Amino acid sequence: MNLAASTRIETLDDDFHANPHRYYHRWREQGPVLRIHAPSGVVSWLVVGYAEARAALRDPRLHKSADGIEELFRQKYPAAPANAPLANLDHNMANSDSPQHIRLRKLVNKAFTHRAIAELRPHIEETTQSLLDEMAEHDEVDLLAAFVLPLPVRMICDMLGVPRSDVPGFEQWARELFQVVGDERAEAFRELRSYLRGLVTRKRAHPGVDLLSKLIHARDNGDSLSEVELLDMAVMLLVSGHGTTVDLLTTGSLALLRDDSLSHTLRANPSALPAAVDEFLRFDGPIHFSTIRYTAEPILIGDTEIPAGEFVHIAVAAANHDPAIFPEPDRLDIGRDAGQHLGFGHGAHFCVGAPLARMEATVAFSALLQRFPNLRLACPYSDLAWHNNFGFATLIELPVRLGRTEAPRRAPVEPVPEASAPER
Template sequence: MTIAASTQIEMLDDDFHTHPHTYYHRWREQGPVLRIHTPSGVVSWLVVGYAEARAALRDPRLRKSADGIRELFHQKHPTAPPNAPLANLDHNMANSDSPQHVRLRKLVNKAFTHRAIAELRPHIEQTTHALLDEMAEHDEVDLLTAFVLPLPVRMICDMFGIPRDEIPGFQQWARDLFRVVGDERAQAFRELRSYLSGLVARKRADPGIDLLSKLIHAHDNGESLTEAELEDMAVMLLVSGHGTTVDLLTTGSLALLRDDSLSNTLRANPSTLPAAVDEFLRFDGPIHLSTIRYTTEPIQIGDIEIPAAEFIHIAIAAANHDPALFPDPDHLDITRDASHHLAFGHGAHFCVGAPLARMEATVAFAALLHRFPNLHLACTYPDLIWHNNFGFPTLTELPVRLGTTSAHQGS
């Protein structure tokens, strides 16, 4: 099939963000690749098939350079406002290509190796149990505020050497970045960047053994991070370093709260938790759409030829629900082998924090299930409140009771 055979453009409206899989199922019947019109006005290609998504994620011809994206965006939208999202991308690993991406990745990889993360396990367990001790003092809590958000925030803050008395401020920024929209989110982001700029200056003058100090003084064959790269890298690692885990803990906790048999199975067989975490990631992972890519030459994806100078999104959520690879994909099944999901990406841009997210989630769910065997929703499922977070619904709170009487959960 050529581009001429796929000229229809699908609109992404608010209903898509509320019920994305309804759209993905329909689009998948048309083929693994289609064109979409995003709410921001950008026309892009969308990859929904698993095989095609996996291939696209590792294809070096699909570029991610912030400067390249910005230039192409202005070519296509010359009258766009200067604060348009694609005109203001940071220069970090997520928005860079080789050789810059390789250089940046080398400078942070050592902090996120499996061995380095394994050494963090005692601290993760200690922090987890301390948070659960605080929860135990109440009959009812918002699980997001009491546990889901503070655990990964404390871990990434400790890795960055953020003083303990400054963590509450960072936790509030993290909460705002994931729960508010518009000007409030923009303000939280500005405050976070300003804080990090000051923290970098402090670490430069008085370095420690933390990750940020290592990034400031890291060298690879004589190369180091520029000041702009350092700030952008710090923002990316701090935000994505906890954000991915927050979403994983949220969706996994909700799955456990809605299915007593699932909770009982995992409580009785804690060794199956790593596989369950992979299934949580496949079923409702933290990333629904990949960050944007673009073509500099014609590229074949599946049987579609995409011309040069085109934007491309990869629908991670759609690929992880492709029935060609995952039978009955809309059913959460912790007995399936979901280890080949794409929730953390694939190829050169595979999420550097994946081992940390997996470790934190496994420890957190094991401790939560053991400590509170009667944990249950404090409201019905339809009463939960969601908001639009980067185009996809996110819970604003997750009220739970620690006692023995379960609320009717609804469907």
């Protein structure tokens, strides 16, 4: 039994996001499980070892119920403000346990099968080329605003049936949700939920073939989706459905911009892109910590017993740099077998949108590399500014120069078989 882990509490300092792996390496030397004190004041347990993280992600004794998390938070932190994040969780499938989770996920799964995602590929390619055409009109652009954010936002909006005329508003909400905190972020959520409430009303009266219409139809035919569940599900799909891909495209683009040899290799061999996407996810994935879980009974993870009534996070980014699984983990190597990474989670809450994220990234990187072979950062890497949230960090902007030589548009790359893709 690891008694040290139960007594010592590590603090997440302000510089954590500047170099999180410095913390992970130090913590891993102490053991695979530890306690941390977050800037919000919440103390939780953190799993950093790969084997322990993989086991924890599939352990049903680590609960995710929004009601359970809210109740435990109020018990442990009764003086916390009424609008504290852990006191106001959405009731969606990411914050639910079985059988509720199984019921909610079943309603969404059909929209994210490999066949359904494969049918989206021509539309993804068309949207990608349209965005690159707009970029080509400039010498310098913010790659986030011009390409990285619009592509996944447009895809998930199309899947849910958001009218094209409303998509620019979603792009603005997406920026605010991932790059601001406090009242501004709360206001963006209120605006998003208000819009979706109206969209649900319109689609109930005039349903289409989109995912949101199908969810409404399932509810109205007695599948027990409450009004709150329906709205929370729509919010989750829109936010999660693009957020992971935005960060994957961001970190992957940064890797390409910082390593000319990597760009050259993938430009010459596009068939290596799916493996490269997996390595991008392992090396610097979109999420550092999983969404929060809690214990309802004592649980042994590794050789550490976590008591009942405790919050637990799983540091998937730390697990993905565990040298016991990935030799030289701090080296980006697209030749390694990175298929075991936990960037999309593992177990029952494996990311339902993973196949879509993989396809969008493969198409986007292939087109970007071929269209703009001289793409370069427009500022020193050290000048890039990041916005930090608990669990993940997002780039505020990514200025790039397109270069004077633009490669001609090419025919779409032939699809490469995707690895079976796994909600965190």
